Amino acid sequence: MKAAESIRLSSFELKVGDIANVELEKLHGLSISVGWPHRAEDWQMLLEIGEGIAAQDEIGRVVATAMWFPLGANFATVGMVITSPRLQAHGAGRWIMNNVLARVGSRSLGLNATRAARRLYLSLGFAPARLVYQCQGDAVMPASALLPAGATLRNIEHSDLARLVALDRSAYGTDRSALMARLLDVSKGVALLREGRIQAFALCRPFGRGHVVGPVVAATDDDAIAVTGPHVAEHVGQFLRLDTRQETGPFPEFVARSGLPVYDTVTSMWLGRPWAVASEQDTGMLPVTYALASQAFG
Numbered sequence: 001m002k003a004a005e006s007i008r009l010s011s012f013e014l015k016v017g018d019i020a021n022v023e024l025e026k027l028h029g030l031s032i033s034v035g036w037p038h039r040a041e042d043w044q045m046l047l048e049i050g051e052g053i054a055a056q057d058e059i060g061r062v063v064a065t066a067m068w069f070p071l072g073a074n075f076a077t078v079g080m081v082i083t084s085p086r087l088q089a090h091g092a093g094r095w096i097m098n099n100v101l102a103r104v105g106s107r108s109l110g111l112n113a114t115r116a117a118r119r120l121y122l123s124l125g126f127a128p129a130r131l132v133y134q135c136q137g138d139a140v141m142p143a144s145a146l147l148p149a150g151a152t153l154r155n156i157e158h159s160d161l162a163r164l165v166a167l168d169r170s171a172y173g174t175d176r177s178a179l180m181a182r183l184l185d186v187s188k189g190v191a192l193l194r195e196g197r198i199q200a201f202a203l204c205r206p207f208g209r210g211h212v213v214g215p216v217v218a219a220t221d222d223d224a225i226a227v228t229g230p231h232v233a234e235h236v237g238q239f240l241r242l243d244t245r246q247e248t249g250p251f252p253e254f255v256a257r258s259g260l261p262v263y264d265t266v267t268s269m270w271l272g273r274p275w276a277v278a279s280e281q282d283t284g285m286l287p288v289t290y291a292l293a294s295q296a297f298g
């Protein structure tokens with residue numbers, strides 16, 4: 001019998017539902033299929049913090065996801081927008097994003113767009129802002145930097161949460177108390193103090209292929225380096241990642257010297273109220289977010 005060498009299969013029907021009702025392994029499988037490093041634990045944390053939708057086909061395969069992370073009453077970041085490789089460029093990305101927009105209400109949105117997603121978001125009305133440099137690699141011992149004048153370092157404790165939230169709010173422009181509390185649960189933190197008051201901090205937690213440093217909040221590059229250095233030193237020889245919008249200056253130079261070259265870039269984009277448009281230094285706003293909590297949270 002001779003079999004036809006090609007066949008056209010009719011496209012299948014997808015239904016969108018709450019991501020909370022989908023098995024974790026299926027979400028994890030989808031992010032692996034597009035080469036993303038998330039572990040099941042990383043998905044678990046995203047699901048605890050945010051809301052989202054997942055599209056499934058007739059036999060329950062998860063073929064697309066999108067999440068949003070409400071921060072304050074009027075803003076959310078969007079992340080984990082993924083469509084299965086065999087579906088891409090057939091309209092599923094646009095369809096799932098339209099479902100997100102219908103669900104987030106009047107919130108302004110911020111997201112970090114990969115190259116593959118940029119055109120989709122532009123056509124949905126998102127405006128491009130600054131680039132994020134995804135820096136990663138096996139950490140090497142940074143040359144020991146002198147501690148900035150009058151500063152001391154110590155490990156962060158749970159009782160520091162209110163101060164960290166306040167510094168993060170000044171830098172980020174939105175209150176992220178719930179997110180910061182959750183991050184503190186799973187992170188080690190280093191704080192820089194002057195006269196007994198925390199003026200800069202860096203958190204570091206397990207993520208993806210190793211650990212991620214972020215957020216890092218500080219008023220100067222030297223302070224940011226001082227709080228990031230101990231995390232680099234602790235992970236020498238191990239995979240470490242840090243996402244920053246700092247393009248030039250002592251901080252990104254320090255990150256590169258620590259064995260974390262720029263691996264990729266994503267573009268911050270916003271819809272509604274401008275987000276991540278100008279650098280905090282340019283606007284005279286201090287402190288500054290030197291490293292993102294993650295691409296999904298901004």
Ligand SMILES: CC(C)(COP(=O)(O)OP(=O)(O)OC[C@H]1O[C@@H](n2cnc3c(N)ncnc32)[C@H](O)[C@@H]1OP(=O)(O)O)[C@@H](O)C(=O)NCCC(=O)NCCS
Pocket residue numbers: 034080081082083084087088089090091092093094095112113114115116117119120123
């Ligand atoms: C980005 C992604 C979600 C887009 O999903 P999709 O199902 O391909 O989206 P659509 O089919 O609705 O296409 C939307 C637009 O993007 C364009 N597009 C799709 N894939 C593209 C690619 N690899 N490069 C450039 N443009 C692309 C399409 O042509 C379309 O534009 P048009 O309507 O003007 O022709 C999908 O490619 C993906 O999961 N990529 C890997 C993970 C990722 O990068 N996620 C984005 C996180 S911000």
